[in-house]
Amino acid sequence: MSVLEVKDLLISFNQYTSGLKQQQLNVISNLTITLEKGEILAVVGASGSGKSLLAHAILGILPSNANVSGTLRYDGEVLTPAKQASLRGSEIALIPQSVNYLDPLMRVGNQVRTSARVENPVTAQRKVFERLHLHENVEKMYPFQLSGGMARRTLLSTAIVSGAKVIIADEPTPGLDPVVIKEAMESFRELADSGCAVMLITHDIVSALSIADKIAVFYAGTTVEIAPVENFAGDGEALRHPYSKALWRALPQNDFIPIPGAQPHPGDLPPGCLFAPRCPLATPECDRGQPEMRTLRDGMVRCIHAT
């Protein structure tokens, strides 16, 4: 059974357009993913595709003007706001994007200790710091004194000391050098191997491929494909959705061919398939409503033409 199940998630914001006219912006729509124990699911997609919002929605820390619908389940139980509040930090942990997520006026050791749930906070924090090769005087530092790699490992250690079973890492790699990225990725693999379910939100497909089990491809606030990691190989012929193929081929080490056009703005979504306006396979049928997510060859895809 999946640890975490997200079904038909819809997140929207009300926006004032002109005067008092309100428009509903669907930033995430029809999103469905599942997370299994011991597995790393990488969520990849361009910036602005709603990846971070997904993380915040699972934790229930979206801003108050966001409207959420759809079902979230944790261990088969429906996640209500109250349930989310009790699971935050103990069962589900977030690893945020940058050092800005640490309190600038609090020593980092103390901040890590506040996350510890299982054992003595001080020993837990020291043990994790040692495991992540953080020097012992790092605990006395303030966030502004940390280097990029130290900050990354500090943030990671907050999730480890919490003993959470589901770990959501939001863009953990930008701005880091390859060695540190590799190190961070390996620690995620370790976490998954010890029984955690890891959701790795990133736009760094290459690093994600090195450790993930499954890849969910995001486009304009929804998943277009969920594929086992092995499918990302060669020319991408094993991939199902035209966008995933295009994304794969756009990588520098592959064909380096970008697809024309840009991701649609949430206020201006196409009527049917969200990718149709840029899709080489698009037919009039594609505009007749968003295709359902369907199972295809050991993966899932949201495209009527996919084979």
Add this chain to the structure above:
Amino acid sequence: MRKNAGVKIGSFILMKCIRMLTLLFAICLISFLLIKNSPIDPVQAYIGADMLKVGPEQRERIAEYWGLDQPVIVQFLNWGSALLKGDLGTSMIFRRPVSEIIGERFVNSVVLMLTAWVLSGVIGFVMGVVSAMKKDTWIDRIIKLYCYTLASTPTFWMGLLMLIVFAVWLGWFPIGLGVPAGVLAEDVTIADRLQHLILPALTLSVLGVANVALHTREKLIDVLASDYVMFARARGEKGFLLFWRHGLRNIALPAITLQFAAFSELFGGAVLAEQVFSYPGLGQATVEAGLRGDVPLLLGLVLFSTIFVFAGNLIADIIYYVVDPRTRESRTI
């Protein structure tokens, strides 16, 4: 590291002192020139009502005795060198050394200002915190309305209202002055002084809270919307604990700094409040010195208030420097 920090703070204070000296020099020069060019005639101010009995020759001799016939720059140097020796001159109204009067008045004022300062700081801070934590609820609206109204209320008008309501109508407090009238100085009790202090102090505090409260509210709202508070929430922190750990820490510093930097407004407010309540403090002395052309006292007060306000800002800077780890601890560890 420690030693390094000591050197750093030493040079920081030295720089501040140099700035203070240049500021004082500029203030001396400008206020001296302003008064020199004002319609105040020092001889007339000195003689006062007896002007008719003094002939032009005598007036000239007084002017000569004081060096008023010499060039402006020489006059300034004369005054400046006396100032450096600690001689502020003699007040023409009180016929006593200026430094003595300032000292005496300052004791009265400082009690008033300190009370108002502490009260407005603490109450304003709490109001700001409550308002931000309960943003967009009725209590936030009330606090905001109160602050906006108060922030645009003139001190003297508030003082008059206080006098009308609490002193005249209700009769709870005396109408003005610092001590009861008609009582010998040695018979005045501390309770008497306190009773005379309450209304002016209350006026100043009631007005002073608006600034701190609104700033604290804005700052806390920013902090609560920050990434690190969101992350703290994601780690399961909430309610008062969240505020205590991450909110208070990040808003206390700006609030303290603001409160020290508000010394100038406090001084300005005290001038008006003391006038309304006839409270014998520095403010009242300033108004009298200005109205009656008491040049030595006026200049002395200008210098003193400069130092007072500068000290407030300096304390704010030092606190920020010492307390904030981002300025205190260098990157090199």
